Amino acid sequence: MSRPPLPPFTRETAAQKVRMAEDAWNSRDPQRISLAYTEDSSWRNRSEFIQGRDAIVAFLARKWQTERDYRLIKDLWAFDGNRIAVRFQYEWHDDAGRWFRSYGNEQWEFDEAGLMRRREASINDVAITEAERRFHWAAPGPRPADVPGLGPEPR
Template identity: 75%
Template sequence: MTTSRPPLPPFTRDTAIQKVRAAEDGWNTRNAEKVSLAYTEDSRWRNRADFVQGRAAIVAFLSKKWVREQQYRLIKELWAFEGNRIAVRFAYEWHDDSGNWFRSYGNENWEFDEHGLMRARHASINDLPIKESERKFHWDQSAPRPADHPGLSDLGL
């Protein structure tokens, strides 16, 4: 039995924005098991130079990622949409186990099945070392980004 993850394609501007925000909120939980449920059982990813397929591999990938990328905070923004596809741009801030801060910028292309589950994700990402004083993403890490926190365009990113 396949679970449905509304909003479902074909996307409108409003439902695409809802889907992007739901993805942002999910990833900001840093709960790999929960995040994996938004993807099809056989979902295929390219994340930087990593190729991942299937929910178990997604859980393993994200678990490893969030051990390395500490105090992870992510903002996503809709770039374009059509039918069952959405393109986003994003940035996230994090630090490594030595306390070095980074802002990672990227673009993702998503493709969804008829149940609203993502079956393909292609991500290109670049890391920029920053000083802790240059951070722009400030909210309680145990909660989603507040509605009044600026988005990427508002922050000039």
């Protein structure tokens, strides 16, 4: 199975890969998302280590049981050869209705078929009020074209 765009990445193809990942994660469909990874893909997500597609599906299903109304924006940070670095933010609320914005960075490594074989994610959560939310589109689903990416961080 091949998952274009394929490495080595250009700025354009790396940005395309990032947007495809963003759209997939915003679907909140663990099975769909898992198909972008190698069968034996290795993840570090915060302090959790995950190995293989079945574990990815289980992890994502568990994630979205607690992270309700999840909306994500990813932004290309850097790329080289078969690697891409991403920064991201996502918003969600818990069962009690408390809202959070999660900030993070990911490092991705792809095989020659364009499947991700390694993902390392560092993530921090910040409590926000519902009025502080930035991401407002129908979810699950991709970020609409008229909703901007992250852009520069506020100073």
